[in-house]
Amino acid sequence: MQVFKTFMKVMKKHLLSSMIYVTVFVTICVAMTMTSSDTNEFEDSQLDISITDLDNSEASRALAEYIGSSHDIVEIEDDKDKILDALYYRRADIILTINEGYSEKLSAGETEGLFSDYRVPGSYSTQFFDSQLNQYISMISAYTAGGMDITEAVAKAAELSANEIEVETLDFSVSNADFDSVIGMFFQYLAYILIIVLISGLCPTLLVMTKSDIRNRMNCSSLSLTSQMTQLIAGTLIVVAALYIILMTVAAVLFKSMLFNEKGLLAMLNGFVYLIFAMLLAFLLSVIAPGKNAINVIAQVISLGMSFLCGVFVPQELLSGTVLSIGKFLPAYWYVRANNMISGTGGETFVMSEYLVCIGIELAFSAAMFCVVLLIAKTKRRAVSVN
Amino acid sequence: MFWHNFKYNLINTIRQKDLIFWMMLFPILLGTFFYMAFGNLYEEDELFSEIPVAVVGAESDETFRSVMDELSAGDNALFNPEYTDDETARRLLEDGDVHSIVYVGEELTMSVNGTGLMPSIIKSFLEQYETQKTIITDTAMRNPEKLEAVIAALSEEINCVDTKELSGGNMDAYAQYFHNLIAMVALFGTTSGLMAAIDNQGNLSAIGARKCISPTHKLVSIITALLASFVAQTFCTALSTTYLVFVLKVDMGDNIPLLYLSGAIGSLAGVSIGFFIGSIGRMTMQVKNGIAMAGTMFLCFMSGLMVGNMKSVVEVNAPWFNRINPAALISDLFYCLSIYDDYTRYIQTAGTLLIISVIFTAGGFLLTRRKKYASI
Numbered sequence: 001m002q003v004f005k006t007f008m009k010v011m012k013k014h015l016l017s018s019m020i021y022v023t024v025f026v027t028i029c030v031a032m033t034m035t036s037s038d039t040n041e042f043e044d045s046q047l048d049i050s051i052t053d054l055d056n057s058e059a060s061r062a063l064a065e066y067i068g069s070s071h072d073i074v075e076i077e078d079d080k081d082k083i084l085d086a087l088y089y090r091r092a093d094i095i096l097t098i099n100e101g102y103s104e105k106l107s108a109g110e111t112e113g114l115f116s117d118y119r120v121p122g123s124y125s126t127q128f129f130d131s132q133l134n135q136y137i138s139m140i141s142a143y144t145a146g147g148m149d150i151t152e153a154v155a156k157a158a159e160l161s162a163n164e165i166e167v168e169t170l171d172f173s174v175s176n177a178d179f180d181s182v183i184g185m186f187f188q189y190l191a192y193i194l195i196i197v198l199i200s201g202l203c204p205t206l207l208v209m210t211k212s213d214i215r216n217r218m219n220c221s222s223l224s225l226t227s228q229m230t231q232l233i234a235g236t237l238i239v240v241a242a243l244y245i246i247l248m249t250v251a252a253v254l255f256k257s258m259l260f261n262e263k264g265l266l267a268m269l270n271g272f273v274y275l276i277f278a279m280l281l282a283f284l285l286s287v288i289a290p291g292k293n294a295i296n297v298i299a300q301v302i303s304l305g306m307s308f309l310c311g312v313f314v315p316q317e318l319l320s321g322t323v324l325s326i327g328k329f330l331p332a333y334w335y336v337r338a339n340n341m342i343s344g345t346g347g348e349t350f351v352m353s354e355y356l357v358c359i360g361i362e363l364a365f366s367a368a369m370f371c372v373v374l375l376i377a378k379t380k381r382r383a384v385s386v387n
Numbered sequence: 388m389f390w391h392n393f394k395y396n397l398i399n400t401i402r403q404k405d406l407i408f409w410m411m412l413f414p415i416l417l418g419t420f421f422y423m424a425f426g427n428l429y430e431e432d433e434l435f436s437e438i439p440v441a442v443v444g445a446e447s448d449e450t451f452r453s454v455m456d457e458l459s460a461g462d463n464a465l466f467n468p469e470y471t472d473d474e475t476a477r478r479l480l481e482d483g484d485v486h487s488i489v490y491v492g493e494e495l496t497m498s499v500n501g502t503g504l505m506p507s508i509i510k511s512f513l514e515q516y517e518t519q520k521t522i523i524t525d526t527a528m529r530n531p532e533k534l535e536a537v538i539a540a541l542s543e544e545i546n547c548v549d550t551k552e553l554s555g556g557n558m559d560a561y562a563q564y565f566h567n568l569i570a571m572v573a574l575f576g577t578t579s580g581l582m583a584a585i586d587n588q589g590n591l592s593a594i595g596a597r598k599c600i601s602p603t604h605k606l607v608s609i610i611t612a613l614l615a616s617f618v619a620q621t622f623c624t625a626l627s628t629t630y631l632v633f634v635l636k637v638d639m640g641d642n643i644p645l646l647y648l649s650g651a652i653g654s655l656a657g658v659s660i661g662f663f664i665g666s667i668g669r670m671t672m673q674v675k676n677g678i679a680m681a682g683t684m685f686l687c688f689m690s691g692l693m694v695g696n697m698k699s700v701v702e703v704n705a706p707w708f709n710r711i712n713p714a715a716l717i718s719d720l721f722y723c724l725s726i727y728d729d730y731t732r733y734i735q736t737a738g739t740l741l742i743i744s745v746i747f748t749a750g751g752f753l754l755t756r757r758k759k760y761a762s763i
Binding site for chain 1: 428500512549670684727732
């Protein structure tokens with residue numbers, strides 16, 4: 001068991017960085033679970049709007065109330081930098097100022113210059129807001145033109161705005177009450193976490209164990225090559241299994257029964273198949289053995305690159321056709337696709353045969369990876385023995 | 388002696404060929420992936436273009452159809468309607484070709500298969516149409532002599548908002564992914580900083596042991612090592628900035644020299660943080676590097692590298708963290724250059740990063756000074 005014990009000792013030293021990734025991931029998942037809300041019913045989009053009322057009249061207060069009834073009112077300091085930040089990071093969609101004289105102008109039938117605002121130009125949200133604001137102003141000016149005074153017109157407008165048209169939600173995907181979007185997110189981000197943790201944890205350990213000095217020392221011992229390899233593989237499998245168990249325990253604590261129904265189990269299977277790929281990828285990197293200092297940078301290139309191309313961080317539905325076509329050549333794409341089907345993300349419907357295709361492709365990637373690992377390892381060993 | 392040390396430290400850094408290679412290749416690869424993934428997202432996802440909608444039963448209300456057609460004509464069309472039957476409309480909705488189905492009848496109703504701004508805009512339009520109809524019917528019944536004035540008021544084009552220009556900068560929120568990419572490259576300077584620290588510690592590396600027995604002052608030895616790491620890192624950061632700005636043509640503002648300066652300041656922060664981590668304890672290079680890298684990724688995550696609006700979430704819940712998170716500060720430098728017209732915030736942010744660099748360098752130096760080894 002010397003090889004196994006040494007493997008574990010070396011692993012322990014490299015555990016800290018892997019644990020940082022896992023801890024951060026778990027913390028973020030806990031935060032997400034606590035703040036999530038999930039609904040399938042149609043709701044009007046709510047914009048974030050900041051209102052400064054310079055008119056401060058009954059009519060302007062009624063308008064602010066009208067906007068507040070369908071949107072979130074946010075407080076943004078009247079400072080150019082703060083306004084710019086809020087708009088850039090979409091903390092606010094519109095920074096609206098109700099100009100002085102709003103009420104009087106409206107009573108006189110004037111509509112120009114009632115408001116001033118800051119906005120992200122040309123976006124859907126501003127179009128939506130304009131449409132609502134224009135409707136409101138149009139109603140009031142029509143009522144005042146019809147002879148009502150401003151107070152009556154405002155009241156009437158409020159009354160009419162309460163009449164909403166009927167909206168039916170057609171749900172083409174199956175019900176997702178047993179697998180909500182947060183658990184879907186958990187499994188989606190797993191695609192990044194598994195790769196980064198295994199490469200940054202396992203690779204440096206395997207690199208140490210396959211260093212020529214250590215390998216030579218092991219080879220001249222009485223221990224057979226088979227025993228050495230078995231112990232090394234056993235060590236790796238235990239580490240990989242431990243990682244999977246830790247992550248699934250976290251999922252079980254966070255999502256409870258959602259993990260143990262049919263969909264949860266399918267997601268776990270998907271995660272497990274992807275875990276095999278991630279492990280083999282770590283193996284591949286350690287047999288290619290790039291510089292030990294570069295391994296962390298390579299881990300980032302592979303994990304981040306694959307995540308962005310395959311829809312881990314940016315949903316697949318938002319990615320362009322070209323990106324998705326490239327993504328299809330990477331296993332993370334199929335992992336995310338299967339996960340999207342399970343969680344119904346992006347309107348995907350769950351079809352068992354398609355799910356199995358995804359799992360099959362992931363396994364095929366793993367098999368290919370396994371062959372490459374064997375090939376390179378063998379070529380390298382032969383090169384060493386020739387020398 | 389200073390330049391002699393600097394020269395060999397620089398050669399030492401550059402000869403880490405695998406690291407330098409990946410450090411240079413990394414932003415080019417990831418930048419290209421980002422560009423492919425987000426290149427057109429802002430235009431496609433956020434900027435308004437006509438909304439596809441299926442309309443069923445439009446023949447029963449000619450007025451509705453003519454209003455719809457009017458709104459769908461010209462360059463600034465609001466909708467792109469498809470007049471069809473229920474079955475086709477449902478198929479279009481399921482395939483995602485339209486965002487809503489509008490049913491025209493006694494009353495207007497609509498069907499959607501999810502929430503979002505586009506169905507909301509359609510709904511708002513339908514409500515506007517219904518409201519106007521109600522107002523006209525009401526007036527015709529109660530006050531027919533005012534009907535003309537009311538219709539005139541309703542048909543008047545309303546232009547009640549005076550939009551003020553805030554900045555001529557690039558409001559594409561996806562650009563912040565590129566800012567964060569450069570921040571990450573700069574913070575990868577932690578690896579070179581770590582090497583500088585470890586190469587100066589006798590108990591951690593052979594070269595460190597050699598340096599310890601030389602008469603060169605430790606401060607000179609460390610400063611030159613850090614300077615060499617900084618130069619190499621700045622080169623990598625500058626290369627990624629060049630690739631993003633000139634090859635991928637990411638809009639980061641017009642002040643090109645300041646873009647490079649921002650990269651250099653970020654690299655300085657990265658190297659000094661790496662130097663500090665390298666000076667703590669007796670862990671090996673790989674272990675320390677793993678920790679530094681995981682820490683860097685956490686900082687980058689909090690600054691929005693993986694989830695775009697993360698910096699904004701942090702700004703609302705824990706703004707102090709954005710003021711001290713080096714990744715957020717570095718990406719802020721690029722954000723300031725692409726958005727702001729003045730440089731006040733840029734100078735403040737750059738100042739904070741310089742202070743962070745000084746603190747970590749001084750901390751690292753305090754941890755490593757006056758160490759003597761009886762036997763290694």
